[in-house]
Amino acid sequence: MDFELSEEQRLLKESIDGLLGNAYDFEQRKKYIKEKGGWSRGIWSRLAEQGLLGLPFADTEGGFGGGAVETLIVMEALGRALVLEPYLPTVVIGGGFLRQGGSTEQKAVHIPSIIHGRSTFAFAQLEKHSRYDLNDVATSAKRNADGWIIDGEKFVVVNGANxxxxxVTVRTKGAQRDQTGLGVFLVPSTADGISKKSYPTQDGLHAADVTFKGVEVGDEAVIGDPEDALPLIERVVDDARTALCAEAVGLMDESLKTTVEYMKTRKQFGVPIGSFQSLQHRAADMFVALEQARSMSMFATMAASFDDNTERAMAVAAAKVQIGRSGKFIGQQSIQLHGGIGMTMEAKIGHYFKRLTMIENTFGNSGYHLRRISEGGALI
Structure with missing residues (x-):
C-alpha cells in the first residue's frame, strides 16, 4: 500500500502548516483563548479563505472534494498547534451529517455557510447517564401538527454556547436504550425554549450544558430517517473518532519534539539531561509509542473506504485504543521529563497532555473500545 502523499496533499499540508506556523504559536493561542467563546473569529476566517472549511465537501457543493486523508492532514496540524477553533464539531461532525444524511435543501442552506465561515455547529449528543453509548438517548422529539417538539438535556456540548x-440526537419512539427510534435534528441555537450553561473545559475549549423545553422545529429540521438514525450517527461519530486520532498524533508529535528540545537545554550536574542514557531510552520509547499511534491513525483513515460497516467500526475502535495508550504514555513522560515546570500553565507541554486526556475520553476511552473489539470478535 502506498502511504506517500500526492502532490495536492503535500500542498495542503504546506498550506495549513504555514498558516498555523505564522498565526498560532503558544503565545498567540493565549490571546485567542481570551476572545469571546474562547476562540478566534479571525483565524476561523483565514481557515475559510484557504478553503480548509470546505475541504470535505463535493466540488458541486462549493467544496474541494477532499477525503479522509485530507482530513487527517488538517487534524494533525490542528493538534500540533493546539488549535481552539471548532473545526471538529463544525466541519467534521456537522459537515458529516449533512454529507451523509442531509437533504438537498439542507445542504443548500447549511454547507455554504460552513464553507465561508459564516456559521459553526455543535453536536448535542451526550446525556447524563449515556456514558459512551450513542443509542442511550432520553431527549425526546414528539410529533405535533406543525412538526416536532423537543424536550430534554444535553451535556458537555463542545462549542455549544457559540x-x-x-x-441534536433525540428519541422519537421506544425505550431509552433501544437501537431504533432515534432521530437527528438541526436546531437553530436561538430557538425558543433553549437555555445554555457555558463553561471552559480542561483542555482550553468551551462547552455548554443545553436544555430543551418545548422547542418547536419543522420537518425540514430532520436529517435522514427520524426513527432509524443510529447507523448515520455511528458513521459520523466514527469519522469524528478517526479525526480525533489524527489530532492526537499531531499533539504527540509536538509533545515529543518539545520534550527532546527541552532535554537538550535543561542542565543537571553541569550537563544537558539529554546526555543521560536512561532519559535517551525514555525518549526512544516515546518515539515508538508515537509511531504506533501514527500507524493506527492511518489504518483508521484507510478504513473510511471499507464497505463493511462492522470492519470499519472495528478498525476505528482499534485505533482509538492505541491512541489512548500512546497518548497517556507520551503525555506522562513529557511532563516527568520537564519536571515541575511541566505542571504550570505557562509551559505548553501540560496543555498538550490535557488535550490528549480529553481526546481519550471523547466518544469512548480505550477500555470502552477494547471491549467493543472483544465483543465484536476482532480479538479471536
Whole structure:
C-alpha cells in the first residue's frame, strides 16, 4: 500500500502548516483563548479563505472534494498547534451529517455557510447517564401538527454556547436504550425554549450544558430517517473518532519534539539531561509509542473506504485504543521529563497532555473500545 502523499496533499499540508506556523504559536493561542467563546473569529476566517472549511465537501457543493486523508492532514496540524477553533464539531461532525444524511435543501442552506465561515455547529449528543453509548438517548422529539417538539438535556456540548446550529440526537419512539427510534435534528441555537450553561473545559475549549423545553422545529429540521438514525450517527461519530486520532498524533508529535528540545537545554550536574542514557531510552520509547499511534491513525483513515460497516467500526475502535495508550504514555513522560515546570500553565507541554486526556475520553476511552473489539470478535 502506498502511504506517500500526492502532490495536492503535500500542498495542503504546506498550506495549513504555514498558516498555523505564522498565526498560532503558544503565545498567540493565549490571546485567542481570551476572545469571546474562547476562540478566534479571525483565524476561523483565514481557515475559510484557504478553503480548509470546505475541504470535505463535493466540488458541486462549493467544496474541494477532499477525503479522509485530507482530513487527517488538517487534524494533525490542528493538534500540533493546539488549535481552539471548532473545526471538529463544525466541519467534521456537522459537515458529516449533512454529507451523509442531509437533504438537498439542507445542504443548500447549511454547507455554504460552513464553507465561508459564516456559521459553526455543535453536536448535542451526550446525556447524563449515556456514558459512551450513542443509542442511550432520553431527549425526546414528539410529533405535533406543525412538526416536532423537543424536550430534554444535553451535556458537555463542545462549542455549544457559540454554535449557530445544534445537531441534536433525540428519541422519537421506544425505550431509552433501544437501537431504533432515534432521530437527528438541526436546531437553530436561538430557538425558543433553549437555555445554555457555558463553561471552559480542561483542555482550553468551551462547552455548554443545553436544555430543551418545548422547542418547536419543522420537518425540514430532520436529517435522514427520524426513527432509524443510529447507523448515520455511528458513521459520523466514527469519522469524528478517526479525526480525533489524527489530532492526537499531531499533539504527540509536538509533545515529543518539545520534550527532546527541552532535554537538550535543561542542565543537571553541569550537563544537558539529554546526555543521560536512561532519559535517551525514555525518549526512544516515546518515539515508538508515537509511531504506533501514527500507524493506527492511518489504518483508521484507510478504513473510511471499507464497505463493511462492522470492519470499519472495528478498525476505528482499534485505533482509538492505541491512541489512548500512546497518548497517556507520551503525555506522562513529557511532563516527568520537564519536571515541575511541566505542571504550570505557562509551559505548553501540560496543555498538550490535557488535550490528549480529553481526546481519550471523547466518544469512548480505550477500555470502552477494547471491549467493543472483544465483543465484536476482532480479538479471536
Amino acid at each position: 454554535a449557530d446550529v445544534l445537531i
